[in-house]
Amino acid sequence: MSDPISTASFLGLSGALLGVGLFGILTRRNFILLLISIEIAINAAVLNFVYFAAFSSTAASGLNGQAAAVVLVGLAATEIAVGLAIVLALSRLRGSINVAEATSLRL
Amino acid sequence: MFDPYNIFDWAFLVPLLPALAFVFVGLLGPRLKRLEYGGWLAVGFGGAAMALGVTLAAEEMLSPGTYTDQQYTWLSLPGNGSGAFPNGFSLVVGTLVDPISALMLIVVTVVGFLVLLYSIGYMHQDRGLPRYYAELSLFLAAMNGLVLSDNLLEFFLFWELVGVCSYFLIGFYYEKPSAASAAKEAFLVTRVGDILFLLGIFVYFSTYATRGAAGGWAANGFPFVQGNAPYLAGAMGGHSTTLTIAGLLILGGAAGKSAQFPLHVWLPDAMEGPTTVSALIHAATMVAAGVYLLAVASLFLGFTPTDQLAIVAIGGFTSFFAATMALVNPDIKRVIAYSTISQLGYMVLAVGAGFAMVGLYHLFTHAFFKALLFLAAGSVIHAVGTQDLFKMGGLGKPMRITGFAFLVGGLSLSGIFPFAGFWSKDDILSSVYGTLATHPLYWPFFLMALVTVFLTAYYIFRAFFLTFSGSAPRDPGLGHAHEGAWVMTGPLLVLSGLAIVAGLLPFAHGFGSLLPGAGIPPNYGSTDLLLSGASLGLAGLGIGLAYYLWGNGRVFALADSSPAQPVRRLLLRRYYMKDAYDAVGTRGVYGLARGADFVERYMIDGTVHGLERAFAGLSDRLRKIESGVVLDYAAFLVSGLLFLLLFLLVIGPWVASNGGL
Numbered sequence: 001m002s003d004p005i006s007t008a009s010f011l012g013l014s015g016a017l018l019g020v021g022l023f024g025i026l027t028r029r030n031f032i033l034l035l036i037s038i039e040i041a042i043n044a045a046v047l048n049f050v051y052f053a054a055f056s057s058t059a060a061s062g063l064n065g066q067a068a069a070v071v072l073v074g075l076a077a078t079e080i081a082v083g084l085a086i087v088l089a090l091s092r093l094r095g096s097i098n099v100a101e102a103t104s105l106r107l
Numbered sequence: 108m109f110d111p112y113n114i115f116d117w118a119f120l121v122p123l124l125p126a127l128a129f130v131f132v133g134l135l136g137p138r139l140k141r142l143e144y145g146g147w148l149a150v151g152f153g154g155a156a157m158a159l160g161v162t163l164a165a166e167e168m169l170s171p172g173t174y175t176d177q178q179y180t181w182l183s184l185p186g187n188g189s190g191a192f193p194n195g196f197s198l199v200v201g202t203l204v205d206p207i208s209a210l211m212l213i214v215v216t217v218v219g220f221l222v223l224l225y226s227i228g229y230m231h232q233d234r235g236l237p238r239y240y241a242e243l244s245l246f247l248a249a250m251n252g253l254v255l256s257d258n259l260l261e262f263f264l265f266w267e268l269v270g271v272c273s274y275f276l277i278g279f280y281y282e283k284p285s286a287a288s289a290a291k292e293a294f295l296v297t298r299v300g301d302i303l304f305l306l307g308i309f310v311y312f313s314t315y316a317t318r319g320a321a322g323g324w325a326a327n328g329f330p331f332v333q334g335n336a337p338y339l340a341g342a343m344g345g346h347s348t349t350l351t352i353a354g355l356l357i358l359g360g361a362a363g364k365s366a367q368f369p370l371h372v373w374l375p376d377a378m379e380g381p382t383t384v385s386a387l388i389h390a391a392t393m394v395a396a397g398v399y400l401l402a403v404a405s406l407f408l409g410f411t412p413t414d415q416l417a418i419v420a421i422g423g424f425t426s427f428f429a430a431t432m433a434l435v436n437p438d439i440k441r442v443i444a445y446s447t448i449s450q451l452g453y454m455v456l457a458v459g460a461g462f463a464m465v466g467l468y469h470l471f472t473h474a475f476f477k478a479l480l481f482l483a484a485g486s487v488i489h490a491v492g493t494q495d496l497f498k499m500g501g502l503g504k505p506m507r508i509t510g511f512a513f514l515v516g517g518l519s520l521s522g523i524f525p526f527a528g529f530w531s532k533d534d535i536l537s538s539v540y541g542t543l544a545t546h547p548l549y550w551p552f553f554l555m556a557l558v559t560v561f562l563t564a565y566y567i568f569r570a571f572f573l574t575f576s577g578s579a580p581r582d583p584g585l586g587h588a589h590e591g592a593w594v595m596t597g598p599l600l601v602l603s604g605l606a607i608v609a610g611l612l613p614f615a616h617g618f619g620s621l622l623p624g625a626g627i628p629p630n631y632g633s634t635d636l637l638l639s640g641a642s643l644g645l646a647g648l649g650i651g652l653a654y655y656l657w658g659n660g661r662v663f664a665l666a667d668s669s670p671a672q673p674v675r676r677l678l679l680r681r682y683y684m685k686d687a688y689d690a691v692g693t694r695g696v697y698g699l700a701r702g703a704d705f706v707e708r709y710m711i712d713g714t715v716h717g718l719e720r721a722f723a724g725l726s727d728r729l730r731k732i733e734s735g736v737v738l739d740y741a742a743f744l745v746s747g748l749l750f751l752l753l754f755l756l757v758i759g760p761w762v763a764s765n766g767g768l
Contacts, residue, residue: 022745022748025741025744025745026738026741026742026745029738034741099737099738100736100737100738102736102737103734103735103736103737104735105735105736105737105740106733106734106735
């Protein structure tokens with residue numbers, strides 16, 4: 001199988017996605033943008049699974065990687081569902097979805 | 108085997124009857140309509156025990172011998188033909204009646220019964236009457252058990268039991284701090300002796316158990332059987348050092364119980380208990396148990412010459428030492444208490460010199476005249492409500508019977524012919540005198556004992572004259588004194604009779620010869636008329652001096668400038684021995700306890716609490732991290748991830764490339 005894209009560039013892409021996601025997680029104050037950043041970070045991992053599944057020596061392990069990617073997509077979807085529910089609750093409670101205002105998350 | 112037609116097989120009832128009284132009076136006494144009924148119940152049981160005890164003793168005198176009755180095997184280990192006990196080992200609880208235990212049985216049951224009866228009058232106002240009678244009955248049970256024990260271990264059990272009863276009864280007026288502390292003192296000081304005694308038993312045990320005494324003495328739990336002494340002498344062989352140590356330990360036990368120097372300090376303080384208790388426990392019976400132990404040990408275990416010298420020294424010195432303290436004491440009971448220590452010293456002296464029977468003879472007579480003195484003193488205290496000799500005086504007229512009883516007891520104690528004390532004291536002096544030729548080291552202790560005759564006569568008649576002579580009490584508040592009820596005067600008269608004739612009772616004088624068998628030391632020294640005359644003269648001199656100084660209501664006051672004042676202070680302060688013990692207790696033991704407390708509190712607890720405090724502080728700091736701000740948590744999350752990456756990608760490979768950990 002020809003390899004038009006190098007491993008380094010692929011990993012660089014997923015690393016960049018992770019970096020963008022983390023940067024977003026740290027800097028965004030808007031809860032929805034925060035959720036989107038998390039989504040980007042998760043997708044960096046999904047991309048890795050897909051990429052390394054294509055390189056696997058056996059068909060079974062390749063399928064395993066793809067299956068893991070699908071599971072991760074589902075996981076991200078559920079996470080977004082929960083996250084959006086929290087957003088709704090937060091906006092009802094505070095009238096704002098600024099994450100910096102959520103300061104009561106402790107015992 | 109138990110034979111109902113053999114009276115000696117019923118000996119177990121003698122301790123059992125007072126034990127039943129203890130249970131009945133203890134449980135029912137407070138519920139009876141009148142508190143005295145419980146007392147009469149105890150008197151009844153005590154009387155039954157006395158009847159049986161005296162019958163047993165009479166039976167023993169008629170047909171002398173050793174009657175053992177092993178009622179109950181407590182513990183039995185089969186032997187396997189080798190090891191320390193080839194024929195096995197068994198502990199038996201049983202009774203043994205032989206001449207000396209018969210003698211003790213008379214003392215304990217008769218004095219015990221008379222004291223129980225007397226107490227009805229003496230204690231009648233006391234709310235604690237049922238408790239008093241229950242404890243006194245328990246004491247009698249334990250004391251009878253001790254006398255009838257047939258082996259050393261059983262003896263030790265009862266020995267401890269009488270000790271604990273003594274503790275209860277000294278602390279009978281437990282609301283009084285001085286009584287409570289005197290009880291503790293008595294218990295702790297005798298405990299020192301008890302531990303020595305127990306160690307002595309261990310030494311005998313290990314010696315005879317491991318030195319091939321096959322089927323012999325130790326294998327049967329140390330029975331008091333005649334013929335042990337020669338057996339032991341044979342088995343002893345070259346182990347005389349071990350036997351000396353064991354003998355000294357036994358002496359320590361006896362010194363604790365019989366209040367011999369240097370463990371004598373508790374007995375004068377034990378006078379905090381009721382006077383009846385002093386008469387029974389701290390004069391006639393329990394304190395005599397130490398002498399009984401020494402006598403039994405010398406007959407059945409045997410002492411080495413070193414042991415004998417130590418016993419003679421302790422006995423002779425104590426008799427003199429205690430008598431000096433009695434000379435100046437202003438408290439009627441304490442004078443008699445010191446006299447008890449002194450007389451016990453005589454008995455120890457006699458036993459140490461090898462005349463166990465003579466010591467026991469003095470024990471026998473002393474029990475009667477000393478109980479008499481105590482009960483007479485109790486009668487006085489009951490009438491006037493004070494123990495201070497200098498407040499009394501002139502009591503001879505309103506209290507004729509008591510005065511007569513005290514006079515008889517005093518004459519007997521002084522050793523005046525023909526009262527009981529004369530015979531036994533004379534026996535002691537003459538038998539010890541007889542050994543001086545072969546044992547010159549006994550000389551100083553013999554002289555001490557001889558001087559004590561003079562001191563004894565002086566101090567007891569000083570107390571007598573201060574109490575009874577003169578026209579009226581020195582304290583005018585005591586004018587209404589009168590004689591007690593018949594339950595009090597009756598025992599006084601009976602004991603007066605006994606204090607006169609006890610020395611003459613032929614079996615009492617001759618009971619020593621009833622213990623046949625080899626290995627028993629000679630019983631009596633030769634009677635030396637010159638010595639008897641000297642001791643009578645000394646006693647007469649003492650009485651004369653007491654009359655000259657205190658008679659007819661005179662009160663002799665030592666001038667403040669007199670050179671004898673420091674001596675008087677020294678005697679009143681009891682040679683500072685109690686103070687010294689207190690100092691050892693407070694400085695030494697208490698200091699040690701404080702050291703232990705420091706280690707416990709600051710080093711052990713300190714480490715634990717310090718660790719606890721350190722972690723509490725740390726967690727107090729760490730909990731600040733949890734700010735509640737969601738963005739902070741995100742930051743922790745990311746920094747954690749970054750740290751993980753750093754570790755996996757940089758530090759890990761660096762360590763691996765440098766040859767691993």
